[in-house]
Amino acid sequence: MPPKLGLSAERIENCRRLAGKVADGVRRETEPFTTVSTERAVLRLLGVDGVDEQDVPIPNRVVESLRATGKLARGAAVWLGSALAAGDSGPTEAARRLSDPSQAKGISEHPRWREALAPLVASTLGRIRGNAAERRRRLAAHPPDEEPLLYAIVATGNIYEDIIQAEAAARAGAQCIAVIRSTAQSLLDHVPHGATTSGFGGTFATQENFRLMRAALDRIEPEIGRSVRLVNYCSGLCMPEIAAMGAFERLDMMLNDALYGIIFRDINPFRTLIDQNFSRRINAAAGIVINTGEDNYLTTADAVEQAPAVLASQFINERLALDAGLERWQIGLGHAFEIDPELEDGLLLEIAQAEAAREIFTESPLKYMPPTKHMTGNVLRGYQQNALFVLTSVATGQSIHLLGMLTEALHTPLLSDRWLAIDQAKTIRTNARHLSEEIAFAPHGRIVRRAHEVLEGAEALLERIAGQGLFDALASGVFADTRRPRESGRGREGVVERHPEYSNPFREAWDREPAGAAS
Amino acid sequence: MSAPRRDPSRLRPYGDKWNDGVVQVSFTLPLPHSGLAIEAAKRYAGKMGIRDPYVTLAQPVAPEFTFFIVYGKAVHEVDATAISAEEAAAPDLGREEIDAEIAKRFGRRLVVLGCALESDAHTVGIDAIFNPKGFAGDYGLERYAGFDARNLGAQVPVERLVRLARDAKADAILVSATVTQNEIHVRHLTDLVDMLEAERLRDDLILVAGGARLDHALAKELGYDAGFGPGTTPGRVAAFLLEEMTRRRAGPGPS
Numbered sequence: 001m002p003p004k005l006g007l008s009a010e011r012i013e014n015c016r017r018l019a020g021k022v023a024d025g026v027r028r029e030t031e032p033f034t035t036v037s038t039e040r041a042v043l044r045l046l047g048v049d050g051v052d053e054q055d056v057p058i059p060n061r062v063v064e065s066l067r068a069t070g071k072l073a074r075g076a077a078v079w080l081g082s083a084l085a086a087g088d089s090g091p092t093e094a095a096r097r098l099s100d101p102s103q104a105k106g107i108s109e110h111p112r113w114r115e116a117l118a119p120l121v122a123s124t125l126g127r128i129r130g131n132a133a134e135r136r137r138r139l140a141a142h143p144p145d146e147e148p149l150l151y152a153i154v155a156t157g158n159i160y161e162d163i164i165q166a167e168a169a170a171r172a173g174a175q176c177i178a179v180i181r182s183t184a185q186s187l188l189d190h191v192p193h194g195a196t197t198s199g200f201g202g203t204f205a206t207q208e209n210f211r212l213m214r215a216a217l218d219r220i221e222p223e224i225g226r227s228v229r230l231v232n233y234c235s236g237l238c239m240p241e242i243a244a245m246g247a248f249e250r251l252d253m254m255l256n257d258a259l260y261g262i263i264f265r266d267i268n269p270f271r272t273l274i275d276q277n278f279s280r281r282i283n284a285a286a287g288i289v290i291n292t293g294e295d296n297y298l299t300t301a302d303a304v305e306q307a308p309a310v311l312a313s314q315f316i317n318e319r320l321a322l323d324a325g326l327e328r329w330q331i332g333l334g335h336a337f338e339i340d341p342e343l344e345d346g347l348l349l350e351i352a353q354a355e356a357a358r359e360i361f362t363e364s365p366l367k368y369m370p371p372t373k374h375m376t377g378n379v380l381r382g383y384q385q386n387a388l389f390v391l392t393s394v395a396t397g398q399s400i401h402l403l404g405m406l407t408e409a410l411h412t413p414l415l416s417d418r419w420l421a422i423d424q425a426k427t428i429r430t431n432a433r434h435l436s437e438e439i440a441f442a443p444h445g446r447i448v449r450r451a452h453e454v455l456e457g458a459e460a461l462l463e464r465i466a467g468q469g470l471f472d473a474l475a476s477g478v479f480a481d482t483r484r485p486r487e488s489g490r491g492r493e494g495v496v497e498r499h500p501e502y503s504n505p506f507r508e509a510w511d512r513e514p515a516g517a518a519s
Numbered sequence: 520m521s522a523p524r525r526d527p528s529r530l531r532p533y534g535d536k537w538n539d540g541v542v543q544v545s546f547t548l549p550l551p552h553s554g555l556a557i558e559a560a561k562r563y564a565g566k567m568g569i570r571d572p573y574v575t576l577a578q579p580v581a582p583e584f585t586f587f588i589v590y591g592k593a594v595h596e597v598d599a600t601a602i603s604a605e606e607a608a609a610p611d612l613g614r615e616e617i618d619a620e621i622a623k624r625f626g627r628r629l630v631v632l633g634c635a636l637e638s639d640a641h642t643v644g645i646d647a648i649f650n651p652k653g654f655a656g657d658y659g660l661e662r663y664a665g666f667d668a669r670n671l672g673a674q675v676p677v678e679r680l681v682r683l684a685r686d687a688k689a690d691a692i693l694v695s696a697t698v699t700q701n702e703i704h705v706r707h708l709t710d711l712v713d714m715l716e717a718e719r720l721r722d723d724l725i726l727v728a729g730g731a732r733l734d735h736a737l738a739k740e741l742g743y744d745a746g747f748g749p750g751t752t753p754g755r756v757a758a759f760l761l762e763e764m765t766r767r768r769a770g771p772g773p774s
Contacts, residue, residue, distance in 0.1 A: 187674060
């Protein structure tokens, strides 16, 4: 689609340069550290799984034990490899020994630990590559998906009930199914285990729940003639572990945004930006499309005023994602349709923002989020707002369209709410199919002027963030009017300074061979 | 023809004439779309007291589920003269007047904490009441000179809230409850009351709950001083806080 807004290529380039400066600063500050969740993810990738008799995950037990014995700074892999080289039969036995501090203390670095780990590393890399290939095979077996992809959420709390709702949504036309997590999960510093049937406002992300939903969606693929993308939430305190689980169970998309956790869950900025990097590396290798969470800035602060902050954050998120090895087709940058419907010309401002994002991030699958802030309980008005949202999405070529529910803010979606949303989006997508090709904007009109203003605002904000550094900028409340000091927030205690001889065999493998193979 | 007799003691819905009882309901039955399903929907509407049910939509939404929209005439009546619906008392005052009254009556700012509790991650409600920009054109509590308003955000543990309330010598706590799955919001709301009582703080605080599924009666039942439903403006909450603080300072009396 040719650009319509006449945005300055130099200005866009400058924004990217500034975002690069921001990302360099983050890397410089975070590089000397690892985190408990990063090390637990390494263990999971090496085949450590399961829970103890108190339901504490074994990866947590091992990392706590290594930490207590002063061994964690070298990286968990070093010790798992040493235990294997010393004769343990496999990761389960090695993890059992390492999870007991009195035994972990006695395990010394084995000169052949790398060799002992090599088959496990190779097997996991192969499994992840295989899953990415399987996804490509399935998608290629059907006609290309119509865009925007219709993205429906299920949130019953019970994975088996979720499956019923997900199958219904997929049959009705949903192309992506996201299982909303139990709301408390982002703050848990461990990943629950097994199939779960009770959650609050959503269903726990566990590897078994991933597997069950994946199998259900695969099962109906022949019937509906499409491969349905499975989405979960790689955010909160366990970002890298959930990425590992998703890579194993062939998820297709992951919400994956540290800034979201910092601002909306008060997770420590330092911790989560370290976690984010490794989680994005895993997602890169697994061929997963990430979704970023800029939409959330608009639910808290004013959508008209925050538009430049959304765009600035998209530039930063793009750079951080590229630095972690994700390719542009994997970077689903988020934004939202959250302007007050009573505002005169509010729809024009929405179109300006959505079109600008499309023209700036030409190769990225933009993730467009529905109205939530101005949903009032008047379900009929809400349905009308959602119609304007779909029309804007279609007219500006958005890629991933999260379906708005007419009962937003009232209750988790009913089966019929979801059907109505899918029906609405399908109808408008067909009815306005080639609208975007017919649109040219008045060259000095409101939409063009607004898009230019937002880009200029984003550039100014990026100048400020690049000058301050991201951590100081977050502390000064740059996003969503929320201040997040570097040392505050949840999970800070999980940051560990690396030993000079720290090792993470997966990072090292992906450094040697960038994950581009996944595309 | 005489004018219709309007008898509020025998109230029914109004479609296009007095007491015609016209209602629209929508629901999903776990049945595949069929003549039998439509008949089941009519029977179900009949049991809801809807005469002459007219199924305007019978839409299969999944292989085993059909969504219905039904119009009809409800036979039930209520006696509107025999009902009282309590609302939190709030004088009709503007922001400047409330600020002036707080300064005059108390000579200090009132400390108000707000949050959503425990697993509730929604900030929309509490933000609408606290953020300076407010809601529906009505400024939020942070804009008032009379309040030291502190929005603690979402997912605040009950225990932490109680500690912060004690440390800040809070005059009021506002809790927003949005998540409604499995009635979890009710449990957290009562947990807060229990802990405040256990810590002997309950009587020193005005406790207010708000949210999509809340009203004044439910909030009172849960042990709160007031409850506010959807669409509540910050100004109304501010006016209630002024009124309730004043009432408390006057001491117990005829209420």
